[in-house]
Amino acid sequence: MSMLKMTRRCLIALASAALVSGAMAGAAQAQETIKVGILHSLSGTMAISETTLKDVMLMLVEEQNKKGGLLGKKLEAVVVDPASDWPLFAEKARQLISQDKVAAVFGCWTSVSRKSVLPVFKELNSILFYPVQYEGEESERNVFYTGAAPNQQAIPAVDYLAKEEKVERWVLAGTDYVYPRTTNKILEAYLKSKGVKSEDILINYTPFGHSDWQTIVADIKKFGSAGKKTAVVSTINGDANVPFYKELANQGIKATDIPVVAFSVGEEELAGIDAKPLVGHLAAWNYFQSVDTPENKAFIEKWRAFTKNEKRVSNDPMEAHVIGFNMWVKAVEKAGTTDPDKVIDAIVGVQVPNLTGGVSEMLPNHHVTKPVLIGEIKEDGQFETVSQTDSLVPGEAWSKYLEGSRDLIADWKTLKCGNYNTVTKKCGA
């Protein structure tokens, strides 16, 4: 026991010494750099999509430093690996914020990872930039959604098909999780509001990583040969897409017969598929690598130089990170500090050029304005833009087409509320 006491006393002595030096070291470091957290899975099932985003962030940080950093300080990227493990996302977020003291975090891909870290960002009052298209139905003070909300992707895509391809019959096929569920519910309500009958809508859900698509593709084929022009709206996620498209091609479903418009298939995913049989199938995004603007050209050039890979593709969530990062930089400059409260106040209204030739703005609901692009798959795995909205579409946190959220709006500028009910005139009620 006396040993224990001894060590205890030693520890306290040590601690007081460390206290002083630690505080000094902390202060000194704070002067040197501003830390930026990168929270993307580098292993596990999501590594396939998220690793690229980590690289983009590293590039953006490096570039900003070349421009002289931010507020006279260098930026420093802190990379962690949440390993596609959702609770680990929360743990790593907590570590980034309270241990590494990052000024903002760029990260997450899946909805569940975002949901997992949400309480952490709220509790520790930090900032998360979320770069992926998602199901909406959320607006948090500490989160900025730079990917598409359903109204910036799904609805314009359906409009395009109905108008341009005269589609009258719809297959809504998705992986069974919250994004497809919500998107399909919104689309179902939207289509019905446009006079599409229930029997002309087929909804189908499959599990993650579904690989045997024979039956479902055959069903789609059958559904599509009933005389009316049919299209498939696919919210099929990640890995399941390759066997799905392969089965489509093999069963001879061509884009001219039954076009498939996908919301989760981008350049990265197509890089793993032989795109020749898929020519003409569509995707709706806010950005395509093939977009012909000087901004995009410059970006791709830098990206390829950074990754030292002449063939490296770019995609929509990457652009979202570019927009988010630039907005954050501007907001920090505007606020003159990285203090989250000040930045959150300053960032609303900030405008930065996106890569498709427009200027995106951060809205009071923490979503951004973006153009909606519909592209057809080309033989080389790139997209040919076949339609683009005339102006930028503001992201809506709450869908007009869903019963529960119809009356909700988000406004962090004046109402200071993410779910303000316009009927009861109350926040969160």
Added chain:
Amino acid sequence: MPSLRIVLQVFVLLIGMTASTKAGPYEEALPKFAADSYADTETALSAIANSGHARALTVVEALRDGRLLLGAGQVYLKEVSGTLIDVATGQAANPTGNLKPIRVNNRVRRATEAALGSLTLLSADPATRLNAARAVFRSRDVAALSALERAIAQESDVHVRDALEGARAAIILSKPDALISDKKAAIEILEARGDQQALALLTTLPSDAPPELVKAAGDAAEGIQTRLAFWNALQNVWYGISLGSVLLLAAIGLAITFGTMGVINMAHGEMVMIGAYTTFVVQETIRGYAPGLFDASLFIALPLAFLAAGTVGIMIERGVIRFLYGRPLETLLATWGLSLILQQGVRTIFGPTNREVGTPAWMSGALEVSGLSLTYNRIAIVIFAFSVFAVLLLVMRYTSLGLYVRAVTQNRRMAASMGIRTNRIDALAFGLGSGVAGIAGVALSQIDNVSPNLGQGYIIDSFMVVVFGGVGNLWGTLVGAMTLGAANKMLEPYAGAVLGKIVILIAIILFIQRRPRGLFALKGRAVEA
């Protein structure tokens, strides 16, 4: 709808033609391409297709292939040989400035197909004529009717003729001013055709159709429906067999390592993955050095995948598993560790994203047998799976390796004392099992992702197959794979993919407790040892 519009457009164009005698519809249409709008492109296309102009076919084909270029309001055509000609004059041209291909979308592509259909109905090649007939069937373009009739008159190929008549029937049925008797004849032809599209045509008659026609169509549709129901059931059986074959391929290597050697190889899925990546590397090499060999790429990949996975298997056996014989649970953990390392290794070398493995031409498309649609790649996989099974059965039964493996399995000490080098047999048998998993990977690369996670998707299913079928018996694996495949596909239409799979898993759990050693279990004292 589109057909009606085309009729109107043709009509308008015809009026235009009479107005100005100088420029025909062909010349009139060309400037529309310059608008760079899909609707205008489509209009121009239809006009050109119906103009009867000598260059119409060339232009349509060029548009389809992205060889129709636009420069300063002029339309140029780049021939396959690379020379540019001015589409309006047909003369070789040498324009200055930037040329951009005219953009095509699905709508234009569809119109192109329809146009090509009516333009190639009289082609010399029967396959082209067949495609043309199908295209016309889909477009139901009234303008193609006369060409169609000419084609039917001189068609000699029965198969193509049927298709042509089907197309004509489709047009007549949807043509408002056709005679009732003709329409009735069309209904009969469509009924004989008996497929889903025919059914769709028959069930979507316009509301103002005469009652007798509606009745005839209704009867015909009913007949088709009964037939389709039958074909549907058969089709489901086929899906079951083809899923069963995939499971068989994935599991059969395991049946050797687990079934006869008693080694729980959790890295089995990664052997499949190695096979798939071998295919990728082979294809990349071929693309780079000998593109002509692409169609043979899978055959080249097979032995290489066998060797690659087999070698890794032998290394695993020598390096890890041989220390763990008789401790199945420890083997399970160690090989799980190996599987993590192999996955991450592949991720480090090839990157985390999917890699593209192409499908050779002979494996694309589907074979239509009456109401059945059998895709070539699935046919190939079914045949392949059964061949692998047969070869393996022969190897185990008739070769000395098979004999030795069985001897070692039954009594290691006795086998050793008879001069069999059990160490070598263990390594070879494990290599064989892994190699077979490797060639399964070649086949699976055709239907699934080639990614580091590939193996993970199959490992549980493979174990289920082997355990369900009964350990130590290749026939059990075959029956197990087919049963699970068929059960899965039978349940899927009713329960959905997820629930179906859950039901099957529960059924297996219950089954195992009825017959703890599987369907084809060995009985007797030996298995207790």
Added chain:
Amino acid sequence: MSAPVTPTLLYLDDITVSFDGFRALNSLSLAIDHAEMRAIIGPNGAGKTTMMDVITGKTRPDQGTALFEGSHDLTVLDEAAIAELGIGRKFQTPTVFEMHSVEDNLLLAIKDKRGPFLTLFSRRTTLERERIEVLLERIRLTAHRYRKAGELSHGQKQWLEIGMLLAQEPKLLLIDEPAAGMTDQETADTAELLRDIAKTKAVVVVEHDMTFVRDLNVKVTCLHDGSVLAEGSLDAVSANERVVEVYLGR
């Protein structure tokens, strides 16, 4: 329990067991009396072990009757129930709980309630303690009581297993090749021990070692191809032409 059908302790009649077409037991009949010792001999594959499996409930016969004490149908009971009826079994290779001490091995074997809840709250009684002392003495392992059973020699393990059988207080002991792997002295001691046990309990010994069988000096049953070939004193059985044929090869 219904009234005894037969006065014998163990009664097997017309027992047949087949594995994948191979008949391990072929209409086997056998009767063992109370406090009788019987030696079973027979070449490999004669069905000796399968017979034990049937008696102890490990294998269900395809047909036939197996009665214990004239009224308990062994073909419907499981191993635990049969053990509780009073049939103990020693395996061919000594099977003891290697990670437990010698004493604990005996403790686990001692006749007591076997349910999980009862063992959870059970305490060692003085009576049990005394019984263990006696048993340890009898199987000559008193000095090794705290050692792990896995550390014992082969012969000691054989004896420990016999001790565990005794601790069960069975009425019938089935003993498979007790002398295998023992020195001559140990073999003789084992025979002595078994003869001693047979004074109060029925014992069935399966053995290859003819010297050992001779030492036992009891009635012998010779099995061949799953049924009884000959029965009687060892001398009578060894004189049987068919037995000689079977043992020496045809």
Added chain:
Amino acid sequence: MTTQSVLDKQSIVVLSLLAAVAVLVPVLNGLAVPGSALHLSDHLVPLLGKYICFALLALSVDLIWGYCGILSLGHGAFFALGGYAMGMYLMRQIGPRGVYAHPVLPDFMVFLNWKDLPWFWYGFDVFPFAMLMVLLVPGILAFIFGWLAFRSRVTGVYLSIITQAMTYALMLAFFRNNMGFGGNNGLTDFKDILGFPLQSASTRRVLFVLSVAALGAGYLLCRWLVGSKFGKVLVAVRDAESRTRFLGYRVEHYKLAVFTISAMLAGVAGALYVPQVGIINPSEFAPANSIELVIWVAVGGRGTLAGAILGALVVNAGKTWFTGALPEFWLFALGGLFIFVTLFTPRGILGAGQGLWERAKQMLGSKPSRSSFSGGGVVP
């Protein structure tokens, strides 16, 4: 004898260490000056709490694997079920504070257009009921599953594979949105537990202490179980199943009993885990998780209760460090660990350590003493 074995040397060490942790962590977190070397940063408390829950889970696996030879590759399922039971309570506690402000229905039900609460959600707003379910749901599942499996004597590898099938089937089922458990997103966005806000540091400290207490209690329970005659029968089953049977023990009853107890322990671990990490989702059912947790036990040393705890702490701390410092190498390290442990240290860290200690003692000439309990595992 039994009482003596409960309080052997190892137990005293383990329990005092746990007590020390239970006191030190909250004190260093709550009372030490932030910024000082002694201060335990806020993010470490739930992290350590998570490790402790994993340690309890590892303990439950060790009880059946280390002592009874049942290798369950589906124990993550019981952990997750306990977690879901707790998650359902926490969801109900949110009440009208969800984004849609529905008085009863959780958010995910509102947005899937559910009108009523499904029947299986009833009662979960009552804490004692929910806690009962934490024990009962995993317990009943384990009982049914075990009853089926053990009765028909499914053993060894076969048992492992069907436990894997079980957790896989459950994962698929919970992924389905129609099941009413939130699908892929699972249950999240919890607000408070018994009225205490989950985000506050003091609630976290209490949860941490509770977890340590649960681990201590779990340890004592396991120690009592394996020290009793019951435990000796378990080890007997592990080492010579048919011998045990021929002695008259109904092996299936023992297996069933210990399997059910173990599942309930895993459920408790899950229930404590959820409020500390703030989310429960179907990926907890993933077969890979269950396999990984077996390796915790193997690393620490199966058949030694302290080993299971040690293994869970070491591997998870390693995971945290690796995924932060060398993200790309985590799977190499984990995979290597699996192989290394099974090949070279089958008795785990604790076993290897004890082996060295024994050898050292022998070298010094002291006689090996009789170990204080003989109900033991692989390690005396």
